[in-house]
Amino acid sequence: MATSSPRTSTTGENPAGQRRRDAAGTRQLLLDAARRRFAAHGYTGTTVRDIADEAGVNVALISRYFTSKEGLFEACLVGAVDELSHAVAPDVTLDRLPHAIAAQLAGTGLGSRPDQFLLLLRSSGDERADQIRRNTVRSFAERLATAAGWRPGHPDGDRIMLRAQVALATGFGIVLLRSSTGLEPLSSAGPQDLLAPMQDLIDGLLRERGAR
Amino acid sequence: MATSSPRTSTTGENPAGQRRRDAAGTRQLLLDAARRRFAAHGYTGTTVRDIADEAGVNVALISRYFTSKEGLFEACLVGAVDELSHAVAPDVTLDRLPHAIAAQLAGTGLGSRPDQFLLLLRSSGDERADQIRRNTVRSFAERLATAAGWRPGHPDGDRIMLRAQVALATGFGIVLLRSSTGLEPLSSAGPQDLLAPMQDLIDGLLRERGAR
DNA sequence: TCGGCAAGTCAGCAGTTGTTTACAAGTTTC
DNA sequence: GAAACTTGTAAACAACTGCTGACTTGCCGA
Secondary structure (H helix, E strand, C coil), X not given: CCCCCCCCCCCCXXXXXXXXXXXXXXXXXXXXXXXXXXXXXXXXXXXXXXXXXXXXXXXXXXHHHHCCHHHHHHHHHHHHHHHHHHHCCCCCCCCCHXXXXXXXXXXXXXXXXXXXXXXXXXXXXXXXXXXXXXXXHHHHHHHHHHHCCCCCCCCCHHHHHHHHHHHHHHHHHHHHHHHHCCXXXXXXXXXXXXXXXXXXXXXXXXXXXXXX | CCCCCCXXXXXXXXXXXXXXXXXXXXXXXXXXXXXXXXXXXXXXXXCHHHHHHHHCCCCHHHHHHHCCHHHHHHHHHHHHHHHHHHHCCCCCCCCCHHHHHHHXXXXXXXXXXXXXXXXXXXXXXXXXXXXXXXXXXXXXXXXXXXXXXXXXXXXXHHHHHHHHHHHHHHHHHHHHHHHHCCCCCCCCCCHHHHHHHHHHHHHHHHXXXXXX
16 A cells, blocks of 8 residues: 555666656555545545555645645646446446446446545635536436437436436435445445446336326 | 634623523534535644634634644544434435435525535545444435445346445535536536436436346 | 633644655767 | 656644543432
8 A cells, every 4th residue: 555656767767666766656655555545535634644654655745746735726627537437438328328327336347446535525615626526526417317318308318417417416415425434235336236236226217107 | 704602791691592601502603513524624624723713712712612723623523423323314315316405405405504515525634533424424324325226245236336426525525516616507506406417317227228 | 700611722742644845867969 | 967847755744633521501309
């Protein structure tokens, strides 16, 4: 659980293949450590010294590379959003949805890091960061709604969107319960365990059954 | 949103019937303020001075009445658990479940304070408090599971319990999304708006369909 | 009425927080 | 090889954190 990440390069390497001084590498070390810490303990629960220690880097470099703790948090958010956006395709179909969600939540999806979803629920009080959070969550909700037939201006739009947001809430809730309480059997459920419940949930919530 | 309940008076009581010096009353003021603060901003995001100010009370009294910040947090948790336990009856039926959940989440249930659910997701790092949180969450999950036919030692127990926990996750997720992002239409949805989706969700997730 | 005690106030403590500054050490360029 | 720049270090800052101890003030029973 110490400083990983090699920082390999061509010139200026040490025997271990790590550059002794590498701004980009150091920045990334800080970013990775911060994303883990912020996701796990929240903004106020994480100190800059925690992050620097976990990254194996001097505290002052946070201010240098990210201006401030808030700047670092915002960078974390941007990084997480970027990663998560690739996780569930914007044009996923309703049939594939349960599988995609189960894989993401259980952490076996392509490059999936479920704990990064938590970043979207951690507020720093910073207005810009909160804006990013809100926009991302809304964008996810729209993906789910779209899979369920929602279109902007759809006559029944609000009803479908509400249901999509309830489905999204389930996703966040599962990640949260898994990480913050050791609730079993949910916490150790794999994607195959989650698939059937998610299928029934999506079916019940988003599958159209006539006009109703 | 400032310090309410002034407690001014000349003799014993003020016009509002509140005593100027009243240990039990002051304790309660602190407890209420703390539950709001902790639920909204988390443990580390809340300072004892915040709480005291919101309660209109001197900071030192927190240590006097609750020993420490952690002691106060634990008391908040106990209070919230006690309230929430009455919210959804332990022996609620599957048919009544969607209605009860919708009412609780939308804040129109009997003495319902949805934001207090958030307390169950806020960790202080204190082991005793975390124990309370975990036990409470597990107890809620068991209520849902029981409504779906789960019994201890049930042959199909794990499968039902997992589904009940997914349903519970939806509840937490909804409260969280409503409070931490202003996601619409979810955030302003009333119990009547939530009822139909919750009905379909519970039906899909917990309603038995033959053996499978 | 008044002494004793509970309730509340105040100032300050020791430690932590985010951030800055001055400096040392490495890297590149000529 | 030396100047010019970049990267990293160490120490300290002011503000804030939870908490404490000595104190004042109000209340009740005798």
